[in-house]
Amino acid sequence: MPRKEYQEINTCAELTERVQELGILPFLRLLGDGWSAEEMGSEEVQYTTLPDGGWEWPMWKWKGEVIRESGCAYGKFIDGKACFISKEWWPDFCNYRRHRFPLPEEGSLDDMILQTLRENGSLTTRELRAACDFVGKNMRGKFDTYVRRLEMACRVVIEDFVYPVDRHSREYGWGWALLTTPEERFGKEACAPARTPEESRERLACHLRDILPRCDEQLLDFILK
DSSP states (O other), rough: OSOOOOOOOOSSSHHHOOOOOSSSSEEOOSSSSSHHHHBBOOOSOHHHHTTSOOOOHHHHHHHHHHHHHHOOOOEETTTTEEEEETTTHHHHHHHHHHHSOOOOTTTHHHHHHHHHHHHSEEHHHHHHHHHOOOOOOTHHHHHHHHHHHHHHHOOEEEEEEEEEEEETBBBBBOOEEEEEHHHHHHGGGGGSSOOHHHHHHHHHHHHHHHHHOOOHHHHHHHHHH
């Protein structure tokens, strides 16, 4: 478990506070040591199947509100897995990660996706996929691979989730991620702090050692690679 003993998360407000407190928090189980929103959540907020075949997952539904209320970044930032990063720690995380993943080559599919998103400001995953002409059999999986790579490179973030509604105006389903660029969400300065990538990595390393037990260089490389 993280060095500090944390109370269970029972509400959206508590999850928002935990993101602000820890700065970097995976949504789902990642290391198996308690460092995730899922593992910190109480039994009442976990995924549950219902007798009618449906499902209920309060913590899943909170993600959009946490992003909006905290102003954090959300996306697949660690080992291709979803993670919250607070506004405080985003500049250093982005600075170091972009050092490792330079801008996509001009004219590449990654570049085309990124340029389309920049031109539109923000789009849901399905809107961006259609705008980039990723249609047809097996194209959704291929598109998701490109977007995940752009998120890992801190070129794309999720700013909210959009849900379809039924005839009773009730939201349902898993929702669609509303994608944007970090510059659009946070501004250019927040993505390029006045520090070298190495200085940003050291700041991140000190912070991660403070919140995680046994955080050696191997674990740091796994988180920050």
